[in-house]
Amino acid sequence: MVEVWLPYGRTEVSVKVPDENFLGVLEPRDEPLPEDAGPEIEHALQDPVDSKPLSSIVSSGEKVAIVTDDATRPVPTHLLLEPMITELTRANITPEDITVIIGTGMHRAAGSEEMGRIVGAKLADQLKSMNHDCRSNTLVRVGTTSHGTEVLLNEAFVKADVRVLTGDIELHHYAGYGGGRKSVLPGVSGEQTILQNHALSLCEGAGPGIMKGNPVSEDMTEAAEMAKVDFITNVVLNRRGEIVKTYSGDLHKAFLRGTQLVDKMCKVTCESKADIAVVSPGGAPRDRDLYDSLRAIHHTLSIVNDGGAIILIAECPGGHGSQQLYDWMGKIDDPRKMEREIRKKFAIGGNEACFLANALERVKIYLLSSIPDYYVSNVFKMRPSRTANGALQAALRTVGKDSKIAIVPYGATTLPMLVEDQKEKGASG
Numbered sequence: 001m002v003e004v005w006l007p008y009g010r011t012e013v014s015v016k017v018p019d020e021n022f023l024g025v026l027e028p029r030d031e032p033l034p035e036d037a038g039p040e041i042e043h044a045l046q047d048p049v050d051s052k053p054l055s056s057i058v059s060s061g062e063k064v065a066i067v068t069d070d071a072t073r074p075v076p077t078h079l080l081l082e083p084m085i086t087e088l089t090r091a092n093i094t095p096e097d098i099t100v101i102i103g104t105g106m107h108r109a110a111g112s113e114e115m116g117r118i119v120g121a122k123l124a125d126q127l128k129s130m131n132h133d134c135r136s137n138t139l140v141r142v143g144t145t146s147h148g149t150e151v152l153l154n155e156a157f158v159k160a161d162v163r164v165l166t167g168d169i170e171l172h173h174y175a176g177y178g179g180g181r182k183s184v185l186p187g188v189s190g191e192q193t194i195l196q197n198h199a200l201s202l203c204e205g206a207g208p209g210i211m212k213g214n215p216v217s218e219d220m221t222e223a224a225e226m227a228k229v230d231f232i233t234n235v236v237l238n239r240r241g242e243i244v245k246t247y248s249g250d251l252h253k254a255f256l257r258g259t260q261l262v263d264k265m266c267k268v269t270c271e272s273k274a275d276i277a278v279v280s281p282g283g284a285p286r287d288r289d290l291y292d293s294l295r296a297i298h299h300t301l302s303i304v305n306d307g308g309a310i311i312l313i314a315e316c317p318g319g320h321g322s323q324q325l326y327d328w329m330g331k332i333d334d335p336r337k338m339e340r341e342i343r344k345k346f347a348i349g350g351n352e353a354c355f356l357a358n359a360l361e362r363v364k365i366y367l368l369s370s371i372p373d374y375y376v377s378n379v380f381k382m383r384p385s386r387t388a389n390g391a392l393q394a395a396l397r398t399v400g401k402d403s404k405i406a407i408v409p410y411g412a413t414t415l416p417m418l419v420e421d422q423k424e425k426g427a428s429g
Contacts, residue, residue: 007283009315048249065160078120103187152190180255275403289321296411324349
């Protein structure tokens with residue numbers, strides 16, 4: 001018997017797999033960490049990818065806008081901002097000339113305490129900080145992408161002389177990767193811009209770890225080009241939220257370098273498909289609600305045989321996390337009808353309902369969470385379980401006692417791939 005522990009909120013749960021069923025544990029690879037994140041970030045700023053250093057891009061008196069991730073992201077933004085402000089100060093840029101914009105997209109605004117944590121205690125009183133408002137009447141139209149997305153952006157960002165992005169590069173379940181261009185769209189974009197872009201998630205080519213031919217990523221990239229981004233500083237984090245590497249410089253080339261490291265760390269191969277996958281998003285904050293936790297199923301579904309099962313281990317203290325996900329799952333059972341209706345009037349969360357409905361046609365999904373059983377079974381059409389081992393035994397009875405079982409403890413940051421699929425797609429494919 002093999003016992004494996006999986007993250008669940010801020011604790012762990014164990015699952016016991018018979019030796020003859022055990023296919024393996026699929027998890028991100030660890031990369032060496034810098035001795036100190038500070039010098040690592042400073043070096044990236046001073047030796048950027050295909051760009052002059054930040055201090056050489058700006059001129060005295062210019063207005064600088066720096067976009068950061070919002071409070072829902074794990075990025076240690078304050079560690080990035082401190083050396084960046086030092087660089088700008090060397091170029092005679094004063095704190096009064098710098099505006100930090102929290103790139104909320106359509107997320108909630110950061111509160112004052114959260115904003116203080118994002119910017120950092122040293123800088124909170126020095127810099128002007130603001131939440132982006134995707135419904136503001138001051139948004140500026142900068143163009144239309146080839147996919148037909150009308151690009152409306154934050155006024156302070158557009159009118160700045162120098163535009164800088166910060167964030168982290170990681171897998172994203174339909175944009176391919178987070179980071180880089182994603183700080184513009186959705187980060188500082190208007191609501192309609194975001195909805196038009198995210199509607200492309202229903203199109204062929206959208207998916208985790210994919211950029212070439214991915215309409216969501218291509219659309220985001222065009223928007224960032226229209227925004228005339230001057231410089232980015234992005235980090236790659238490991239499963240524990242530690243900075244592995246920092247990439248600064250050109251919007252495209254620095255970002256691409258980061259995706260290559262993400263591929264090395266997070267794309268893991270398996271020789272054959274599993275009949276049952278036991279997967280956790282990775283614990284808090286990755287499993288804060290069902291909406292976010294579905295990312296782990298996005299990443300794992302392709303390595304599970306049709307007719308098999310996925311056991312999702314996700315605490316979900318925030319419940320379902322999306323009213324649109326709840327509403328769509330509660331009113332339409334047919335995935336094809338659901339997709340047709342969602343395409344008519346797209347709403348974020350509707351696309352996740354569409355994904356979940358399609359996944360449920362392929363595999364059975366068991367859920368260990370804090371969500372009441374009634375909603376798990378009657379709204380989200382999954383099979384509730386009170387224990388991980390109880391869910392596994394139920395899956396073995398349904399799928400078959402000889403089922404091969406894969407364990408994915410960090411499903412939000414792991415992309416399992418069959419060996420032949422990885423050869424076909426290649427890095428960042």
